[in-house]
Amino acid sequence: MELTGSRGPTNPGLLEAMRLMSLEDDQGSRARFYKELLNGTFLVPLADESQVRADGTLGSGQVNFVMARSEEGYLYMLVFTDMRAVRKWKPLAGRRTAIMPGPAMFKTAVENGIEGIVVNQRRHTGATVTRAEIEALAEGLMPTRDAGSAREMQKIAEKPSVVRPPSRWPSITVADQLKTDLRKFPDLAEAYLFEMTRGDGVPHLTIGLRFNRMLDELRVGTIVETIGAGMKQLLLEREYIDLLPLDDELLREVQAAVPPFYPA
Numbered sequence: 286m287e288l289t290g291s292r293g294p295t296n297p298g299l300l301e302a303m304r305l306m307s308l309e310d311d312q313g314s315r316a317r318f319y320k321e322l323l324n325g326t327f328l329v330p331l332a333d334e335s336q337v338r339a340d341g342t343l344g345s346g347q348v349n350f351v352m353a354r355s356e357e358g359y360l361y362m363l364v365f366t367d368m369r370a371v372r373k374w375k376p377l378a379g380r381r382t383a384i385m386p387g388p389a390m391f392k393t394a395v396e397n398g399i400e401g402i403v404v405n406q407r408r409h410t411g412a413t414v415t416r417a418e419i420e421a422l423a424e425g426l427m428p429t430r431d432a433g434s435a436r437e438m439q440k441i442a443e444k445p446s447v448v449r450p451p452s453r454w455p456s457i458t459v460a461d462q463l464k465t466d467l468r469k470f471p472d473l474a475e476a477y478l479f480e481m482t483r484g485d486g487v488p489h490l491t492i493g494l495r496f497n498r499m500l501d502e503l504r505v506g507t508i509v510e511t512i513g514a515g516m517k518q519l520l521l522e523r524e525y526i527d528l529l530p531l532d533d534e535l536l537r538e539v540q541a542a543v544p545p546f547y548p549a
Contacts, residue, residue: 476547
């Protein structure tokens with residue numbers, strides 16, 4: 286996938302998790318960060334661009350990642366949440382990247398002996414994932430702050446999501462902007478507002494999107510990015526609303542908890 290001319294993944298939930306963790310690195314912010322890492326899809330620059338297929342996926346065999354060296358001398362793999370973050374790192378100008386879901390990225394990093402991963406190089410809300418954390422996340426495990434072994438970790442999958450009606454609603458200004466942006470996309474059938482508690486145990490105010498037909502990942506990413514950008518301009522500092530395309534299973538859970546607010 287070319288670094289120019291494509292939006293690619295956006296990862297708004299992960300960007301917010303990194304921002305909050307930069308303000309207060311505690312157990313709750315770490316848990317949310319790990320959860321979003323596993324849910325995310327990343328742009329991964331490669332030293333050997335021939336390994337990237339036309340659809341942005343990786344070919345087989347040993348993978349040569351673009352690396353950076355820390356002040357301590359460790360080599361870190363560089364990954365990015367979105368095209369904007371890629372473009373901010375000028376050494377990548379014109380380079381191709383692979384598109385990798387979080388779980389596959391961590392497994393590949395383990396297989397290639399990667400010592401650490403830097404998410405969004407040279408960005409103030411970026412983050413570093415250590416070797417111990419990579420090994421845990423590759424197995425779908427949530428690392429503890431001090432742990433390096435699986436015995437000291439908890440499976441994220443064992444903590445199911447809980448959906449409930451929202452305890453608060455966005456301001457009228459945000460709601461009006463949201464509905465204006467939703468109307469721009471004829472592929473969008475319904476939108477739901479609810480609170481979702483996931484593996485981190487923290488309720489997240491969430492907007493769930495149901496589309497009236499199957500869309501490719503880039504189209505969904507464009508829609509989510511547009512809606513999120515409109516809301517972000519109006520949200521208060523440290524106020525955040527997750528945007529989440531709904532699969533069939535989650536849609537049933539959401540529909541049992543709340544009615545759609547759009548169209549209305």
